[in-house]
Amino acid sequence: xxxxxxxxxxxxxxxxxxxxxxxxxxxxxxxxxxxxxxxxxxxxxxxxxxxxxxxxxxxxxxxxxxxxxxxxxxxxxxxxxxxxxxxxxxxxxxxxxxxxxxxxxxxxxxxxxxxxxxxxxxxxxxxxxxxxxxxxxxxxxxxxxxxxxxxxxxxxxxxxxxxxxxxxxxxxxxxxxxxxxxxxxxxxxxxxxxxxxxxxxxxxxxxxxxxxxxxxxxxxxxxxxxxxxxxxxxxxxxxxxxxxxxxxxxxxxxxxxxxxxxxxxxxxxxxxxxxx
Amino acid sequence: xxxxxxxxxxxxxxxxxxxxxxxxxxxxxxxxxxxxxxxxxxxxxxxxxxxxxxxxxxxxxxxxxxxxxxxxxxxxxxxxxxxxxxxxxxxxxxxxxxxxxxxxxxxxxxxxxxxxxxxxxxxxxxxxxxxxxxxxxxxxxxxxxxxxxxxxxxxxxxxxxxxxxxxxxxxxxxxxxxxxxxxxxxxxxxxxxxxxxxxxxxxxxxxxxxxxxxxxxxxxxxxxxxxxxxxxxxxxxxxxxxxxxxxxxxxxxxxxxxxxxxxxxxxxxxxxxxxxxxxxxxxxxxxxxxxxxxxxxxxxxxxxxxxxxxxxxxxxxxxxxxxxxxxxxxxxxxxxxxxxxxxxxxxxxxxxxxxxxxxxxxxxxxxxxxxxxxxx
Numbered sequence: 001x002x003x004x005x006x007x008x009x010x011x012x013x014x015x016x017x018x019x020x021x022x023x024x025x026x027x028x029x030x031x032x033x034x035x036x037x038x039x040x041x042x043x044x045x046x047x048x049x050x051x052x053x054x055x056x057x058x059x060x061x062x063x064x065x066x067x068x069x070x071x072x073x074x075x076x077x078x079x080x081x082x083x084x085x086x087x088x089x090x091x092x093x094x095x096x097x098x099x100x101x102x103x104x105x106x107x108x109x110x111x112x113x114x115x116x117x118x119x120x121x122x123x124x125x126x127x128x129x130x131x132x133x134x135x136x137x138x139x140x141x142x143x144x145x146x147x148x149x150x151x152x153x154x155x156x157x158x159x160x161x162x163x164x165x166x167x168x169x170x171x172x173x174x175x176x177x178x179x180x181x182x183x184x185x186x187x188x189x190x191x192x193x194x195x196x197x198x199x200x201x202x203x204x205x206x207x208x209x210x211x212x213x214x215x216x217x218x219x220x221x222x223x224x225x226x227x228x229x230x231x232x233x234x235x236x237x238x239x240x241x242x243x244x245x246x247x248x249x250x251x252x253x254x255x256x257x258x259x260x261x262x263x264x265x266x267x268x269x270x271x272x273x274x275x276x
Numbered sequence: 277x278x279x280x281x282x283x284x285x286x287x288x289x290x291x292x293x294x295x296x297x298x299x300x301x302x303x304x305x306x307x308x309x310x311x312x313x314x315x316x317x318x319x320x321x322x323x324x325x326x327x328x329x330x331x332x333x334x335x336x337x338x339x340x341x342x343x344x345x346x347x348x349x350x351x352x353x354x355x356x357x358x359x360x361x362x363x364x365x366x367x368x369x370x371x372x373x374x375x376x377x378x379x380x381x382x383x384x385x386x387x388x389x390x391x392x393x394x395x396x397x398x399x400x401x402x403x404x405x406x407x408x409x410x411x412x413x414x415x416x417x418x419x420x421x422x423x424x425x426x427x428x429x430x431x432x433x434x435x436x437x438x439x440x441x442x443x444x445x446x447x448x449x450x451x452x453x454x455x456x457x458x459x460x461x462x463x464x465x466x467x468x469x470x471x472x473x474x475x476x477x478x479x480x481x482x483x484x485x486x487x488x489x490x491x492x493x494x495x496x497x498x499x500x501x502x503x504x505x506x507x508x509x510x511x512x513x514x515x516x517x518x519x520x521x522x523x524x525x526x527x528x529x530x531x532x533x534x535x536x537x538x539x540x541x542x543x544x545x546x547x548x549x550x551x552x553x554x555x556x557x558x559x560x561x562x563x564x565x566x567x568x569x570x571x572x573x574x575x576x577x578x579x580x581x582x583x584x585x586x587x588x589x590x591x592x593x594x595x596x597x598x599x600x601x602x603x604x605x606x607x608x609x610x611x612x613x614x615x616x617x618x619x620x621x622x623x624x625x626x627x628x629x630x631x632x633x634x635x636x637x638x639x640x641x642x643x644x645x646x647x648x649x650x651x652x
Contacts, residue, residue, distance in 0.1 A: 069501055084346075
């Protein structure tokens with residue numbers, strides 16, 4: 001294995017006077033934040049051109065810490081604000097960060113419609129299987145049978161597969177990574193940002209406080225281990241039986257469709273045509 | 277200069293008013309009886325090169341409006357009762373984050389689905405208190421098609437000037453009736469445009485309430501990087517739980533409207549100088565009230581009419597003054613008694629009665645006249 005070292009000046013992008021962040025020690029969200037900053041830096045985006053919107057929840061606190069145009073919106077609605085500003089100023093690079101509850105429960109409608117429109121934006125879903133900020137209630141991605149404060153006897157609901165949902169709804173770039181796979185994560189974020197169309201990246205992140213603690217993974221180490229062991233690179237998944245894939249998740253690029261009609265471009269093309 | 281007069285529908289006048297006022301973004305969701313606003317803008321605002329988008333739901337429509345407004349847009353949405361209920365959280369967000377926007381509510385009956393094709397004035401208190409938490413709001417109740425046109429221009433101006441959501445409350449009658457509108461030359465109108473702050477980005481505080489003045493909202497993407505959150509925040513926009521800041525910020529949200537009430541309030545008085553009985557009416561009902569006033573005067577009763585055009589903040593000082601000499605007040609409304617509560621508060625020593633019809637039929641002049649006679 002080649003040794004990978006990550007040397008990076010995060011201070012350039014952090015709003016240091018807003019730190020320390022609210023995330024619990026050992027939370028995976030900081031790893032995603034840092035990966036996002038490295039990806040943006042790699043792409044040499046100007047800070048003034050980047051807009052980050054978020055909803056409500058742990059993940060949604062991310063924008064406050066980073067020096068871009070940042071909008072911490074209402075629960076589930078971050079994509080609606082993102083669509084508004086992207087349509088109004090298409091030159092801006094618009095990124096939405098959201099949790100699993102925020103993106104897929106209360107924000108589910110906006111999720112599928114942003115995907116349907118294939119609007120040139122990126123959504124990063126921080127999936128920790130739970131409502132961490134409110135203390136560990138049941139989430140739409142919570143694995144069947146697992147425990148939450150509102151499913152004390154085990155969840156009897158099937159969870160959403162974020163990536164399958166995004167693909168089915170029309171997103172043209174879909175991938176998954178984890179807070180363990182930080183190097184892959186950085187690369188995937190950069191790919192998501194450069195994809196033309198709606199890109200959805202699910203990141204499995206660890207919440208040992210609200211989720212792991214109730215599900216035999218009390219420490220961040222156990223949860224990171226879970227991410228490492230359960231991840232199946234998408235390129236290997238094809239050789240595995242459904243039984244072998246049960247309880248595991250695919251990582252890496254899941255789906256990509258190039259040259260699809262993109263909403264911003266289509267809209268402005270039409271505006272040009274009908275202009276008085 | 278020859279007058280440019282056009283026959284228009286109320287909802288059309290709102291769309292036309294918005295366009296002449298420089299509205300450059302619309303997001304909506306279909307709902308009766310307001311859909312014409314979005315249909316007309318879909319056909320015409322787009323021809324000016326601006327975005328009109330039908331979102332997936334009412335909440336998303338206001339979300340998109342707020343996103344665009346943060347990018348510097350003069351943005352508008354239109355809806356009716358159930359849509360107002362759904363938009364309530366984002367109205368609070370716009371208040372809290374001081375994002376200019378205009379929300380048109382063509383009122384219909386309720387609660388719930390109510391009567392989509394019948395008029396109502398039942399959302400007056402919702403306009404004031406619909407979202408959770410304390411805040412101030414500006415709401416306007418035009419009573420004609422012509423006024424819908426001009427008040428939409430004023431609404432967009434007030435939204436930018438005070439960085440606040442402004443509601444236009446018409447009703448199904450005003451929204452669907454056709455009347456003449458006197459279209460002005462654009463250069464005769466006062467239009468308040470979105471502008472960049474007059475300080476460089478390093479000195480910009482997006483919520484500089486300590487200055488006592490409304491700080492311009494810097495359009496995002498122009499070098500002024502800042503944070504917007506619905507959490508209680510200080511002058512830099514970042515969340516805070518400092519008690520003195522929470523108190524000051526809450527005061528500011530209310531003061532910036534109420535301390536400028538003279539600039540924001542607008543009303544019309546008819547024959548109030550010598551009146552023995554005052555009718556307080558707004559929107560389409562004020563038209564019937566005007567006719568009832570003539571009937572009363574012809575019948576020897578000295579009636580007067582006070583018509584709020586800005587309904588929130590309520591012009592209570594003027595009602596207080598009028599109540600000193602006019603002891604009887606009648607408040608006809610197409611609801612079960614909403615603005616009457618404000619009138620009773622302002623004129624607490626007077627006899628204040630309501631005429632409340634919620635059957636979906638307009639309140640006719642004769643019904644108001646009968647009530648006047650009954651009170652005299």
